[in-house]
Amino acid sequence: MTDLKLELKEKIIEQLNLEDVSVDDIGDSDPLFGEGLGLDSIDALELIVMLDKDYGIKLADPKEGRQIFESVETMATYITQQKGA
Amino acid sequence: MMEKYHIESYCRIKDQRISLNGATVFESAETNFLPFIKEAYKTLDTQYPKFFKMDALSKLALIASDLLLKNMTEKNIALVLSNRAASLDTDRRHQQSIEEADHYYPSPAVFVYTLPNICLGEISIKHRLFSENGFFVFEQFRADPLVDYADGLLKMQRAEKVLCGWMDLDNEKYDAFLYVVAKNGIFTHSKKKINQLYQTS
Numbered sequence: 001m002t003d004l005k006l007e008l009k010e011k012i013i014e015q016l017n018l019e020d021v022s023v024d025d026i027g028d029s030d031p032l033f034g035e036g037l038g039l040d041s042i043d044a045l046e047l048i049v050m051l052d053k054d055y056g057i058k059l060a061d062p063k064e065g066r067q068i069f070e071s072v073e074t075m076a077t078y079i080t081q082q083k084g085a
Numbered sequence: 086m087m088e089k090y091h092i093e094s095y096c097r098i099k100d101q102r103i104s105l106n107g108a109t110v111f112e113s114a115e116t117n118f119l120p121f122i123k124e125a126y127k128t129l130d131t132q133y134p135k136f137f138k139m140d141a142l143s144k145l146a147l148i149a150s151d152l153l154l155k156n157m158t159e160k161n162i163a164l165v166l167s168n169r170a171a172s173l174d175t176d177r178r179h180q181q182s183i184e185e186a187d188h189y190y191p192s193p194a195v196f197v198y199t200l201p202n203i204c205l206g207e208i209s210i211k212h213r214l215f216s217e218n219g220f221f222v223f224e225q226f227r228a229d230p231l232v233d234y235a236d237g238l239l240k241m242q243r244a245e246k247v248l249c250g251w252m253d254l255d256n257e258k259y260d261a262f263l264y265v266v267a268k269n270g271i272f273t274h275s276k277k278k279i280n281q282l283y284q285t286s
Contacts, residue, residue: 042138049193053190
């Protein structure tokens with residue numbers, strides 16, 4: 001799980017072009033949207049594509065994303081659950 | 086009598102060099118566009134994190150427009166840009182992401198830039214402009230329609246100033262030439278002068 005969280009942080013930084021952000025800047029439970037990393041709606045769509053492309057998980061209902069993408073912690077938990085299902 | 090307008094300021098980004106009113110403000114040995122414009126962003130102290138999420142055309146437009154607009158208090162500034170390649174550079178990136186059926190992963194962050202006028206939106210957001218704007222695609226730089234459009238906007242009082250010019254980028258070739266038309270300025274607003282500045286800046 002720790003490895004997955006680190007991997008997610010690296011992917012978020014790279015795929016969302018967060019130029020001045022390092023892995024150490026993202027806490028496991030820091031909010032990704034709003035006051036946290038300040039991601040926007042296009043970033044949310046990119047995260048949905050990333051789940052599909054890199055983890056083979058298709059989000060049937062994009063509204064689910066609100067909870068799944070709350071933080072790196074919630075993303076990792078969701079991916080782990082889906083992989084184990 | 087018809088009011089005469091003026092060119093208040095102008096800038097150019099081409100061949101690894103950025104100039105403002107004819108004076109070089111940034112130069113680099115970097116021949117590739119993305120590292121060049123990133124270096125310019127940092128050197129010119131642009132401070133706009135969204136820059137890194139933009140496509141190449143919007144990055145070019147943002148740096149060029151920032152040179153002219155960053156110290157401007159007037160916000161009723163219309164935007165009239167033009168280019169040759171439209172958004173082809175980004176269109177190709179998008180096409181590459183969808184051409185294989187078993188690897189079909191279009192990137193939303195790329196797709197949103199598959200129109201050339203998106204760069205006008207980026208300029209408007211950065212400088213909080215709620216003004217009229219237009220983007221035209223020509224085979225090559227043409228001063229005539231830009232002059233007519235800018236004069237019309239000012240004459241009809243649709244804007245206090247107009248940011249006009251050429252914003253072309255395709256396959257590592259980039260050429261940005263922007264100028265601000267206003268009531269007062271350093272040159273008379275004419276097709277001849279604009280062509281001259283485009284040829285010599």
